[in-house]
Amino acid sequence: MTTDDAAAGPSRRRLLVGLGVAAGVAVGAGADRAAVALGRDPAASGTGDVVPFEGAHQAGVTTPVQAHLHLAALDVVTDRREEVADLLDRWTAAARALVAGRAVGEHGAVDGDPLAPPEDTGEAVGLPPARLTLTVGVGPSLFDDRFGLAARRPAALAELPPFAGDALDPARCGGDLVVQACADDPQVAVHAVRTLVRLAAGTAAVRWAQLGFGRASSTDPSVPTPRNLFGFKDGTANPDGRDAAAMAEHVWVGEDDDPAGAWLAGGSYLVARRVEMHVETWDRSPLAEQEQVVGRSKGEGAPLGLAREHDVLDATAVAGLPATSHVALAHPSRHGGAQMLRRGYSYVDGADGLGHLQAGLVFLAYQRDPRRAFVPVQEALSRDDAMNEYVRHTGSGVWAVLPGVGPGGRWGSTLLG
Numbered sequence: 001m002t003t004d005d006a007a008a009g010p011s012r013r014r015l016l017v018g019l020g021v022a023a024g025v026a027v028g029a030g031a032d033r034a035a036v037a038l039g040r041d042p043a044a045s046g047t048g049d050v051v052p053f054e055g056a057h058q059a060g061v062t063t064p065v066q067a068h069l070h071l072a073a074l075d076v077v078t079d080r081r082e083e084v085a086d087l088l089d090r091w092t093a094a095a096r097a098l099v100a101g102r103a104v105g106e107h108g109a110v111d112g113d114p115l116a117p118p119e120d121t122g123e124a125v126g127l128p129p130a131r132l133t134l135t136v137g138v139g140p141s142l143f144d145d146r147f148g149l150a151a152r153r154p155a156a157l158a159e160l161p162p163f164a165g166d167a168l169d170p171a172r173c174g175g176d177l178v179v180q181a182c183a184d185d186p187q188v189a190v191h192a193v194r195t196l197v198r199l200a201a202g203t204a205a206v207r208w209a210q211l212g213f214g215r216a217s218s219t220d221p222s223v224p225t226p227r228n229l230f231g232f233k234d235g236t237a238n239p240d241g242r243d244a245a246a247m248a249e250h251v252w253v254g255e256d257d258d259p260a261g262a263w264l265a266g267g268s269y270l271v272a273r274r275v276e277m278h279v280e281t282w283d284r285s286p287l288a289e290q291e292q293v294v295g296r297s298k299g300e301g302a303p304l305g306l307a308r309e310h311d312v313l314d315a316t317a318v319a320g321l322p323a324t325s326h327v328a329l330a331h332p333s334r335h336g337g338a339q340m341l342r343r344g345y346s347y348v349d350g351a352d353g354l355g356h357l358q359a360g361l362v363f364l365a366y367q368r369d370p371r372r373a374f375v376p377v378q379e380a381l382s383r384d385d386a387m388n389e390y391v392r393h394t395g396s397g398v399w400a401v402l403p404g405v406g407p408g409g410r411w412g413s414t415l416l417g
């Protein structure tokens, strides 16, 4: 937390209550009482499922991956910078309540004025905190000429270049702001995003959103690696989210990374890609071919030619893999040692009307600099990956993930004052 945070916190919070009430959605200390009245006593469900909100870094990056995702990208609809700052104040206050399993508002879902809309939408009443994390970022588009922020855009926060084979739908790309909600209960994640979207009314509106399930990646090698919708273990070679030195090297933005982006120290960059997986075609390919495409065995998840999942895939072992296999092309030895922390989820969005499931991966990766991690890896994959026969990138975004907040701190204070 900066000294500015501490100084500005209390007055911002006073402002918050006023703004929240004006918007019909009050947030603040009263939320505790509402929660107790509604039977959502976080203590009753144990503290083990509350992920601390405060810290040098935002939660939801190295946090062990929860079971469900609701990702929402929003566009700012005001041209007043102070309204964006106020929105981030409201979101911070609401997030403190939500991750603790409390309702938002003085009176929550059912104890308010019967003639006014309830302050809390109510669908999380009675549900535990479910390890909810809310992680917020700002996109390159926020640094255009609307808010006087152009000089503060770090060079690494640039729109992603086009990649071979991209089939991007503009309606699933970009966004001035992003909210990643992850929780072990899907309804808790959905309630959290819905609440932040309500609080944004008049300031920001949802541009696109995506649900995900099934932890298609792990940030903790001590737990069994989950499988993606191709049936392969995914996340094996992720850096260990518990390894502070590795995170400092590959995930967190450093104080000296970019003078224009000094406000981002302790933050990160999130790249999201919505990747269709053509599971019907995949399911018709022989096991050996699937393994050649990935470069790992399907059962154990070991690199081809090695025996165990966590056997070290160094540059020598990479040389023994099919040159067009996914892991050979993505391996850090081919990209100057650059790594990213993948934290993706599977999705199934119904059917395409032609007899196919609309299934895929919400690829999410956190990194210190996308120009050294995601971009070169995706350039190599988009050109040569044997997996391209089975996947199609339809959505995309990149955001600077704000630094964490301390007691009384608020999201975005280092950027927006």
Ligand SMILES: C=CC1=C(C)c2cc3[nH]c(cc4nc(cc5[nH]c(cc1n2)c(C)c5CCC(=O)O)C(CCC(=O)O)=C4C)c(C)c3C=C
Residues within 6 Å of the ligand: 228, 230, 232, 233, 234, 235, 236, 237, 238, 273, 275, 276, 277, 294, 296, 313, 326, 327, 330, 331, 332, 340, 360, 361, 363, 374, 377, 378, 381, 391
């Ligand atoms: C540009 C980055 C990447 C995209 C996009 C991507 C999509 C994607 N990946 C899988 C499945 C697997 N990926 C695996 C490893 C892996 N993938 C990337 C990067 C991207 N993947 C990296 C950096 C790595 C690690 C490479 C290494 O160091 O060995 C694996 C193997 C298991 C593992 O290590 O996680 C699988 C399986 C799919 C299905 C997909 C798009 C739909």
Ligand SMILES: [Fe+2]
Residues within 6 Å of the ligand: 326, 330
């Ligand atoms: Fe991958």
